[in-house]
Amino acid sequence: MALEFPIIFLLPAHLDSDELHDLEDQIPTLTYDIHEADIILGKIGRKERALFELRKHKLATEEVPFGDGDDASPRQKKRARTSATEAISDTDSEAGSTKATSDTALVKVVKLSWFTDSLKADKVLPVDDYLVYQGRKSSSQMNPPPKPSTRADDILVRAMADANSAGPRSHGGRSSHATGHYRSSKPALLRKTTSEEDRDAHLPPIPEFLHTTYSCQRPTPVHPPNEAFIEQLTKIRTARTLTGDKVGVRAYSSAIATLAAYPYTLSSVAEVGRLPGCGAKIALLFQEFKETGELKEAKEDESDPRLAVLKLFYDIWGVAETTAREFYNRGWRDLDDIVEYGWETLTRVQQIGVKYYDEFLIKIPRAEVEAISAIVLKHANKIHKGFQMVIVGGYRRGKLESGDVDLVLSHPDEAATKNFIERIVVSLERAKYITHTLTLSTKNSERDQMPVSWKGNEKKAGTGFDTLDKALVVWQDPKWTTGEAKNPNPHRRVDIIISPWKTAGCAVLGWTSGTTFQRDLRRYCKKERSLKFDSSGVRSRIDGSWIDLETDANGKPAPDMLTAERRVFAGLGLEYRPPEERCTG
Structure with missing residues (x-):
């Protein structure tokens, strides 16, 4: 039976992206609107930090002592203990007492450990020992926004309600709008014609693969039908990234991944609002885009x-x-x-x-990516015959131009890949292709290319298994035919990754797929398989052991790197998605 938590707003401060997403998945009553929350949960322990976060999220309060101080009277302490637990344990009906009304005015900032301890105890614990700050909302913030409708037919009403308020309240489930941190503005006039109503009654069915929260289970093409709208949302997400809005980035990323996988051209607000991860906020943005061909927020961000x-x-x-x-x-x-x-x-x-700022911004056409890759492979096989290579990154996903060149090299003879990264870099430097080596990692060779067991949540540098040998370099073609005295060829960014053959499939999968695809693949492995995945292997979260997914039932290794990648998909219980269907952004 699911625990009945109060409405919770999660502070992103001091949480990395994986921690933030994992907690979002675990909180059944998560809201993205701080004004509607009963509990504000955070990885914080001081009142001063709690007050800073409330000011940051524009929530004005007056402190209500909760009896932690030695000078608090017994009556104050009793009153504080009562008010601090009412939001958790009160089962009275909403209209049944004045106590419920007063609770809506209280803001409780609570340590993250309250939530995790409640999960461990399999019951919602009182907040007494976890309370960091308690305050009463100012009178201007006492009116909560209306509860949203869950019917697709009411999307227009929900969208207008969102535009007039900080966002929809979430009861028993995650708030469905993209983020509660968007700019408030006068709501757009949402018009619905008779033809639109008829069309909404005959909307195409939501594909089965969109009912999963994992984008690694969906086909996501490089050029989806709604690419122009997605580009506008991506601009907003970039602005959220730059300003440090982690919650907004995650919410927009989820919506973008859903829209990118939706195989039909969007035609109405209702069609958008019914899609997982979208909801009223994205529906309102679509209405604006449909009418104007752009999004005001994206345009304002650019200026x-x-x-x-x-x-x-x-x-x-x-x-x-x-x-x-x-x-x-x-x-x-x-x-x-x-x-x-x-x-x-x-x-x-x-x-x-x-x-090299300006040169690194120049996109690399596919033909040049292939030419650079051919030179790297040629040098690799000069040093030791038998190397195989896969061009990964955006190139493999079908992009016409790339920001850099990502290459995975491997060899069936494991001895050939040990310390090979240093040899290939030296060879390319002598041939004057590499002008600068930005990063050179030999961690995998230093541990004799042996798989490292995962040790819980340990995050010390160099102790994890995601330490493939790699060189991140600056590349410039040393040959030119013009009469210029200085080499006119642009400097390029090239990443050379060396993988042992036994985990080459994981390397190719990890370095090929889009960002959200990779994120959801890690989530899928953790939640559904109790595994930890990264580009250098798969490990068990139960005993920490390495899981070999690339050797077949007869003990034979994969004949090539692409076959190895397919075996990883199969071993994880996932349908194989070609690279062109992993363009989640």
């Missing part, structure tokens, strides 16, 4: 000066979104500021990213 600077920094190779914000907060506004005021503080990789 936002702060976001423009963050995007500039984020596009530097070696700079993540958090570092981009750090640069901005230092007062830097362009690459010249970085060079003038912060060059010495940059890592070597970031310095190279700045130096």
Whole structure:
């Protein structure tokens, strides 16, 4: 029997993306609107941090003491203990007492351990020992938004309600809109013609594969029917990434993955709102896109000066979104500021990213990807005959242009792959193809290419199994035919990955698939198979042992790397999806 938790808002602070997604899956009453939550759950332990998070999410409160202090009177302590548990244990009907009314005004910020301990105990525990802060909402925030309808026919009503409020309230299930952090604005006038009503009555059936939450179980083409709408949503997601809105990024990613797998051209609001992971917010955005051909929020994001600077920094190779914000907060506004005021503080990789900023942004056509790959394979077989290679990344998924070149090399003789990454890099450097080596990892060879058992949630650097030998390099074709004195060929980013043959299928699968596909593949393995997957192997979450999915029943290894990849799909109980159907973004 499912535990009856109160409505919970999950703070993303101090949670990595995997932790955040796992917790979202476990919370049955999750809402993305902090104003409607009974409990605000977070990986925090201090009142000051709780107040910071409430201010950050624009929730004004007045503190209500809950009796932790030594100077609190017995009456205060009793009152505090009572109010702190009422939201959890009160079973009175909503209209049955004034107590229920007062509870809606209380905000309880609770440690994450309350939720995890409740799951372990198989009962909802009182919050007394987990309460970080308790406050009363200001009068302007006392009116909760209306409960959304769950019928597809009422999507228009839900969308307008969303536009007028912070978002729909979730009772007993996840809130269905993309995010509760979107800009509030005057609701669009949603018109529904007679022809649209007729069309809504004959909507195409939702494909069976869309009823799963795992995008690794869906065919997702590189050019879906609703690509133009998805591009607009992707722009909004990028802005959420730059501003650190993890919840928004995850919600938009899920909606985008669903829409990318939907095989029909969208025609109405109701058609969007019924899709898993979409709901009223995405339906409202679709209505706007249908009428104007764009999304106002995406357009505003593109013209936002702060976001423009963050995007500039984020596009530097070696700079993540958090570092981009750090640069901005230092007062830097362009690459010249970085060079003038912060060059010495940059890592070597970031310095190279700045130096070749413009060149790294130039897309690489498929023909050039193939030419670079052929040179790498030729050098590999000069060193040791018998190497096989698969071009992975966006190229293998069918993109016409790539941001970089990703290659997986392997050899049936395991001795051939040990320490091979150093030899191939030296060979290519001598031939003047590699101008800079950004990262060179030999962790796999250092442990004699032996599979490492997984040790629970341990995250110490270098102890995990996801440590394939790899070189991330800067590449430039040393040959040119023009009369220029300086090499005019653009510098390219190339990743060379070396995998032992016994796990080459995992390497090819991991490095080929889209970001959301990879994320959901890890979730699927964890939730459905009690396994841990990454590009360097599959391990049991029960005893930590390595699981060999690539050797057949007769003990024979796969004859090639693509066969090995198919065996991984089969071993995980998944239908094989060709690379062109893994374009989840």
